[in-house]
Amino acid sequence: MTEDFIRMRYPTTCYNCGKLVDQEITASSSRSEVVCSNCGATRIFVPRFEEPASPGEFAPVECYDVWDLLSDATCKKCHVTGPHRLIIGCRNFSTHCENCDYTHFFRFDLEYIPDRDGPADTQ
């Protein structure tokens, strides 16, 4: 399944356009995204559990504030709908079920910044 299991908005200062606007956050089992609702700057994270871990990976260096958020979602493991904690940094993205402690780790994969200026498109 490729369901969006978390979909939320978080207002914060965008690292790209510098405006205080909603960042649209979606997480599914195959990838997670953070998209600025103003400038469209997109960061994509992919699951990292398949990767051979190198020791340095466990000491992530974050380049700006780490977001620590809560959102209701249905856990893929225990199937309970309840609060999930999202920890989003510039290199890492994780979701944590508060019910069963199931944690899903993602790593930063790529960034996409639309080549446009001017006002935001509202969808």
Ligand SMILES: [Zn+2]
């Ligand atoms: Zn922006």
Ligand SMILES: [Zn+2]
């Ligand atoms: Zn759970």
